[in-house]
Amino acid sequence: MKKIVIVGGGAGGLELVTKLGHAFGKKRQAEVVLIDRSQTHIWKPLLHEVATGSIDINSDGLNYRAHAAKHHYQFQLGTLMGVDPEKRTLTLDSLSDDMGHTVLPERTISYDILIMAVGSVSNDFGTPGVSDHCYFLDSHKQAERFQQALLNQFLRVHQEGSDAKLKLAIVGGGATGVELSAELFHVADMLKAYGMPEMSGKRVNVKLIEAGARILPALPERVAALATKELVRLGVTVSQGTRVVRAYDGGFETADGKDIEADLMIWAAGVKAPDFVAKIEGFETTRNNQILVKGTLQTTAFENIYVIGDCCACKQANGSFVPPRAQSAHQMASLVFSNIKASFLSEPQKEYVYKDYGSLVNLSRYSTVGNLMGNLMGGSMFIEGRIARFVYVSLYRLHLIAIHGWVKATVIMAAQKIGKVVKPKLKLH
DSSP: EEEEEOOOHHHHHHHHHHHIIIIITTTTSEEEEEEESEEEEEGGGHHHHHHSSSSSSSHEEEEEHHHHHHOOOOOEEEOEEEEEEETTEEEEOOETTTTSSSEEEEEEESSEEEEEOOOOOOOOOTTTTTTHHHHSSHHHHHHHHHHHHHHHHHHHHHHOOOOOOOOEEEEEESEEEEOOOOOOOOHHHHGGGGTTOOOGGOOOOOOOOEEEESSSSOHHHHHHHHHHOOOOOOOHHHEEOOOOOEEEETTEEESSEEEEEEEEEOOOOEEEOOOGGSEEETTTTTTOOOOOOTTTTTBBBBBBBBEEGGGEEEETTTTTBBBHHHHHHHHHHHHHHHHHHHHHOOOOOOOOOOOOOEEEEEEEEEEEEEEEEEEEEEEEEEEEEEHHHHHHHHHHHHHHHHHHHHHHHOOOOOOOOHHHHOOOOOOOO
C-alpha cells in the first residue's frame, strides 16, 4: 500500500489531505498522513483577526487530530527538519513540552508520494533588529502572542488617562498590513463595552509603512487608492515610499534617517518559504526559498514530490510566478489531487494554469474593496461595500465546505452566527 505524506496543514494542504483521505484512505488504497507543527488550523487570511482578538482560535480553529479521525487520514505533530528524496524519508525534530521534557524523539518517516505545503514565513530581508523587536503574523501562535501584548497595551493606555495613546507601527502595505490597520480601530472602539469606557479608535495611533510607491501593490491601483482613502479617514498614517533600515526597542529607523516611534511593532513586509527548504539537497529553489516545479507541480528533479501553496515557485506563461495567495493554494491542491489519482491509474498528468479570480481587502466593519475577474466581465470589475463583503465571507465559507463538506460546514457557519450573539465579541484573555 502506498504512503502519501502531506507536510503542512494550511489552506491547500488541509483541502488536499481531506480529498486524499476520502479517495484513498477510506478505501484503504493508500496510507494518507498529514504532518504539521501545530495542533490547530486557522484560515491564514484570518490571522489578523486572531491577532486583534476578533477571532478566538480555541473556538474558531480546527483540530487536526479530530479532523483526521473523520476524514480517513492520520495526523502527526512535528516540525520538518529535512527531506532525503533519494531514500524517500522525512526527518521530524524532537517534540518537547513546556517544561523542556522530551515528548517524542527525532523521527524518520518514509513516503512514496510527498506533497510539500509548508507555506511561508515573514521575510525581514536581513533588516537589523526586526527579529528581536517586531511581531510577526505567520502562525496562530504568533498572532495570539501579539493579541496578548495588544490587550496589555490597551489596559496600560486606558489606565494612564484620556490623553494617552497607543502607538503602533506596521511595516508592509500588503493585505495583512492594511487589514490589520483597520481592525485595530474596530477593536479599540469595541473595548468600551468591556470595562474600558474611555477607550476608542481615537486613542490609537497607527502608522502603516510601505517601501513601494503605494500600498497593495499586487492589486489594481483603483483598489489601492480607495483603501488608502478609507485608512486615512479612520486615522491611519499611511507612509508610502518609506524604507525601514533598522528596528530598535521603541521604533523604526527609515532610510532617510527619521525615527518612527511605536509601542508595538509588526512586520508584514513580504514572505518567503522557510529557510530549511533551501537546504534540502536536490530541490531547485528561488531566492525566497520557494521550490521550483514543473507545470504538473512536481519538483524539477523528483516526480514523486509535489509542491503547493506559498512555498511553490510555479512559472506562468508570461514568465511571472504564481502569486502566494489562498486561491492559488486551493487551485494547486485540486490539480495535485487529480494528478495523484492519474498516477495511480498510470494516466498522464495535467499542467497547472493559474486562474486569477480577483482580490479583496477587508477593512474590518468599515468597508471591503477589491476586484473580481471573469470572462463574463471581459476583464476585471471593481466592487466595494456590502457586495464585496459578501464575496469576501463567501471565500471563507468555500474553504469550510472544502474541508468539512456541505452539511458540517453549514452547521459550523450556523454555530458561528449563534456564537456571535452569546459570546463576547472580543477575546479578552
